[in-house]
Amino acid sequence: MNSDRKHFNFNDLEQWLDRHRVTEIECLVPDLTGVARGKILPRQKFTEDRGMRLPEAVVAMGVTGEFPSEGPYYDVISPTDHDMHLRPDPRTVRIVPWASDPTAQVVHDCYDKAGNIVPFAPRSVLRRVCELFEAEGWNPIVAPELEFYLVARNTDPDMPLKPPIGRSGRAETSRQAYSIDAVNEFDPLFEDVYSYCEQMELNVDTLIHEIGAGQMEINFFHDHPLGLADEVFFFKRTVREAAMRHNMFATFMAKPIAGEPGSAMHIHQSIVDAQGRNIFSNADGSASDMFRWYIGGLQKYIPAAMALFAPYVNSYRRLARFTAAPINIQWGTDNRTVGIRSPVASPAARRIENRVIGADANPYVALAATLACGYLGMKNRVEPTPECKGDAYLGDYQLPRSLGEALEKLRAERDLASVLGESFITVYTEVKEIEYAEFMKVISPWEREHLLLHV
Template identity: 55%
Template sequence: MSKKKAPKDTAASLRGVADVNEARTWLKARGIEELECVVPDQAGVARGKIMPVSKFFNAPAMNLPSSIFHQTISGEYPDDDVPGAGDPADADLVLVPDFSTLAVVPWASDPTAQLIHDCFSRRGEPVEVAPRQLLRRVIDLYAKKGWNAVVAPEIEFYLVKPNTDPDYPLEPPIGRSGRPETGRVSYSISAVNEFDDLFEDIYDFSEAQGLAIDTLIHEEGAAQMEINLRHGDPLALADQVFMFKRTIREAALAHNIYATFMAKPIANEPGSAMHIHQSVWDEKGRNIFSGEDGEPTEAFFHFIAGQQKYLPKVMCILAPYVNSYRRLTKAATAPINVAWGYDNRTTGIRVPPAGSAARRVENRIPSSDANPYLALAASLACGYLGLIEAEKPTAPVEGSAHGLDYALPRGLLEAVSAFEECDELGALLGPTFTSTYAALKRGEYETFMRVISPWEREYLLLNV
């Protein structure tokens, strides 16, 4: 589609309305003709329907088949006899719009808006396997204790040349200088400037959708970038990551570039992460990680202990694909452990330097290919269990943690087994989600095993 920038709105009206009546006014004021009714699936991919605005308001309840939450990334389904494989009848789900997510689609050729929906059964029950509902489930656990979780994600991604043949490795794109990057240029302003036109579009598209970028930096890899988001409510931030990924891909395509959130897209380059900053606040708006004297509280250490104990059990969510584990090796800069430290980027759990009001815990383990709804739900669930169980963490690590042993699963199947065997997380996230998600990941692994890699042809073809 050709690019068409949205008209400038006032800050208060950029995104979201309260109800269907405000939605009618909002859409009419912008001359919106089409509406994308979107549901994030297990991979964080946008599913749904596109329809004229008039049909959206006049049609009966919107439906999608339940199978949208039981499909692997390759479009297949687990075997019917596998627990969690899905509804054999593939019954309809009822889609309910969340009008707070209403936003324009600034790259569309015709005036178009998007609206994220939640899924319910015909009896009005939330669909447990829907990622957005799972995150709500975890947020509600905090709320019942009088807590509000606050998060700030950081998303890394690569820009690469268009690649239509999966047998060929990915390469950095050509910037305005006419040359691709060849060396490490972390935090380089000039390297970001190579793609000024692209990033201007990303900022324009984000502004039109009411998405708040905090900072944009060049990361360690060739044409690897990172966008940091402002802290806030977990569901709202998951929505933003979901929309940002789509925005960045669309903006890149308009410049004949691919944007990829693969965890390890290029063999000799660093992997891409989705770091999650987390804190917990009470009903009076106080950070429970800090006491009145400004010192860290027991709750702060309990939260870290929960991360240490349970993050290895949710790795199949935080690192959801076979490729994800290529990032988590001793040869890379990504963490392979659940050690923690103050301002220590070699640990899986980092406490950034900040004042007492901003004291937080950064989970550096998730990869950028993770579904933001599931990753936030899983990470916060680990911290919640730590708060409930009131255990103590290990001593903080000073200096490099790269020499420590592996404390995370080395592969997808190992991670899935650890997830299924954790009763505490199973009870918290629900047995339906647990069995469904495990079945999907095993199905994806079986699909991967059908593929013969270049390594196998290189070293086995004539040597064994």
């Protein structure tokens, strides 16, 4: 989060809106999928009300827009569809650079009528986890690396996605990892992306071309988890908007194109104490017990958290052997075949990279879940397995292979529920069951090709 924003209050917000001559406000709430929900208000009404109301189910529905019709979901969500009372977080205010009139966007937190935070809203879950760290005197620091694909415009869901046409007039057909020229194929688009990010004060760092055809990666500067989740949320909106203005789509699907690598959201994470010292390193520069236990927590709880890291049926297509995505919970130093990597770094910068998370994960949920795993590891002093120093792809699968299996593991893991909140786990798993049931109604081309005349 921009240092000028960290202590923004409502007076600062009003002055910011005046300075930018804002006439409209997009009042945003991230839902379970990370989609922006909310309302657009005139500046005067926003200033008078400083908030709005939405039905609580708005943040508790699936990617199809469906809700469960019965069951434990309604032990959390009122069947009478209560209102949430939304409060803007002044620190999140950003300009909407593509709007024709001066427009701002502000992320809101969700409260009930008694003033209690709504525990199943994704931003609330991340707040809850950050507060647990704060109670221990720990300050988590994270840095996401977010992969995505640029694809040709596609309005027919029955047609496979294809790489877009660049400045050369040709689509990519070969591997172009880290190619500068391949990125330059889309210079006009990325000029807009960087311009939008600058206007929105998003702290994006490096842009690279990844392995897949039309696959890119953007890195974010390290910061506090809540501010960075907001930035990833804003960035996804931004790059989608910019791509459409250049006659293409940007997608954060985990596996959008058959035969191409999937897209991840690798999250680097470390913890500093009240004096700003990295607790993953001892005074002599060696790795600390906390470092070891944090890894142990990731190893123990990642399998149960996979429905949060890989939230859709498509997510599990990415997690395959020898596809640049992990299939394991091994850990290793400077080893990209493991699910939990420790990059080479100075003692002050010692950190852990969770490589399991998909680009399709809700950034609030993903950050909350990976921090929860590490928190439980440190609190319970969970010892990791020995470091993997070889090719971890040669080992067994250690992660769920489907959304159904992942949901079973998440429901059964009570430690994660205690950290993330029982109501959130209930709402999340019930909604995901609805999505999974919807997917099972669809007959795929593979089934028609191989089963139609052969079984």
